[in-house]
Amino acid sequence: MDDNKPPLVIAIASGKGGTGKSTLSISLAMALADLGRRVTVLDANFELPSIATLLNISPTYTITDLIEGRQSIRDVIYNGPQGINFILGSSLPKPMRELSTAHHFGIVNAFDTISKELDILIVDTAPGINSSTLNFVRASQEVLIVTTSEPVAIASANALIKTLHCSYNLQKFRILMNRVHDTYEGPKAFKTLEKLNFNNNEIFLTYAGHIHEHKSARNAASKGQVIYKMFPKSKFSQDMKTLSQKIDTWPIRETPRGHIEFFMDKLIGKGARTSDTNEEPIFNTPIT
Numbered sequence: 206m207d208d209n210k211p212p213l214v215i216a217i218a219s220g221k222g223g224t225g226k227s228t229l230s231i232s233l234a235m236a237l238a239d240l241g242r243r244v245t246v247l248d249a250n251f252e253l254p255s256i257a258t259l260l261n262i263s264p265t266y267t268i269t270d271l272i273e274g275r276q277s278i279r280d281v282i283y284n285g286p287q288g289i290n291f292i293l294g295s296s297l298p299k300p301m302r303e304l305s306t307a308h309h310f311g312i313v314n315a316f317d318t319i320s321k322e323l324d325i326l327i328v329d330t331a332p333g334i335n336s337s338t339l340n341f342v343r344a345s346q347e348v349l350i351v352t353t354s355e356p357v358a359i360a361s362a363n364a365l366i367k368t369l370h371c372s373y374n375l376q377k378f379r380i381l382m383n384r385v386h387d388t389y390e391g392p393k394a395f396k397t398l399e400k401l402n403f404n405n406n407e408i409f410l411t412y413a414g415h416i417h418e419h420k421s422a423r424n425a426a427s428k429g430q431v432i433y434k435m436f437p438k439s440k441f442s443q444d445m446k447t448l449s450q451k452i453d454t455w456p457i458r459e460t461p462r463g464h465i466e467f468f469m470d471k472l473i474g475k476g477a478r479t480s481d482t483n484e485e486p487i488f489n490t491p492i493t
């Protein structure tokens with residue numbers, strides 16, 4: 206990819222917990238790496254970070270070291286399999302969990318310093334409607350909402366979409382249907398979600414695709430193994446390949462979302478301290 210192009214930042218989000226965001230973030234990163242893309246995965250789930258566990262790795266430094274200014278962005282990068290970089294999470298002490306808006310954008314901004322070295326940043330977020338997830342989604346060019354066809358998951362996905370739209374005027378959402386049992390299940394559940402937004406002509410939902418249920422997913426995760434690598438011929442892995450090829454053709458949005466400088470100006474500049482956060486700028490120490 207072109208070094209001068211800003212990386213594509215994709216937030217992986219869900220209304221309901223446990224829909225498969227972290228599992229899919231890792232496999233998707235690998236599928237994109239197979240296409241020759243330089244990928245970094247950020248574990249932005251401060252409630253329950255799980256990427257390190259899913260990969261069975263123990264990072265020396267985590268996102269907390271970056272947030273607290275002890276380490277630079279480069280120090281907290283873990284060089285994972287297939288040349289994929291990971292910024293791993295750690296459960297933050299309670300007061301730190303409620304990070305300010307400026308902190309969230311600061312984390313994404315820290316990536317600006319390494320942006321020439323990556324094509325795609327996958328941000329695995331915490332489930333539900335919490336400020337952390339909402340901010341990471343706002344900072345990303347693309348949001349991929351992972352849901353299953355279960356009614357509760359669909360309703361929760363819809364609640365997240367509504368909140369992102371009503372609070373931040375986001376309009377475009379891509380929906381990924383996980384754990385399907387056949388090729389009809391995904392589009393059918395997507396239609397249900399569309400119907401819930403039938404009356405709103407400012408919300409645009411796109412069906413990003415589906416990922417089949419894989420019976421060994423749980424077992425693989427408990428061993429720190431990745432389905433996409435373990436079972437490359439499975440429907441799960443084929444779906445993942447299809448998704449990565451689709452992502453490769455997504456047009457670059459002409460919005461400032463994902464263009465980090467925009468947010469830093471807005472949030473860390475005068476506006477940040479007076480409106481959104483009422484706080485001092487992020488990071489006491491340099492983050493580069």
Ligand SMILES: Nc1ncnc2c1ncn2[C@@H]1O[C@H](COP(=O)(O)OP(=O)(O)OP(=O)(O)O)[C@@H](O)[C@H]1O
Nearest residue numbers: 222223224225226227228332384417418419422423
């Ligand atoms: N396609 C799939 N087939 C079978 N099992 C799956 C699939 N995707 C995810 N799972 C299983 O679902 C469970 C939850 O997955 P995961 O931890 O990735 O979800 P999550 O959305 O990241 O959860 P959280 O909201 O807590 O962060 C795990 O046991 C995982 O193995």
Ligand SMILES: [Mg+2]
Nearest residue numbers: 226227250255
């Ligand atoms: Mg997760």
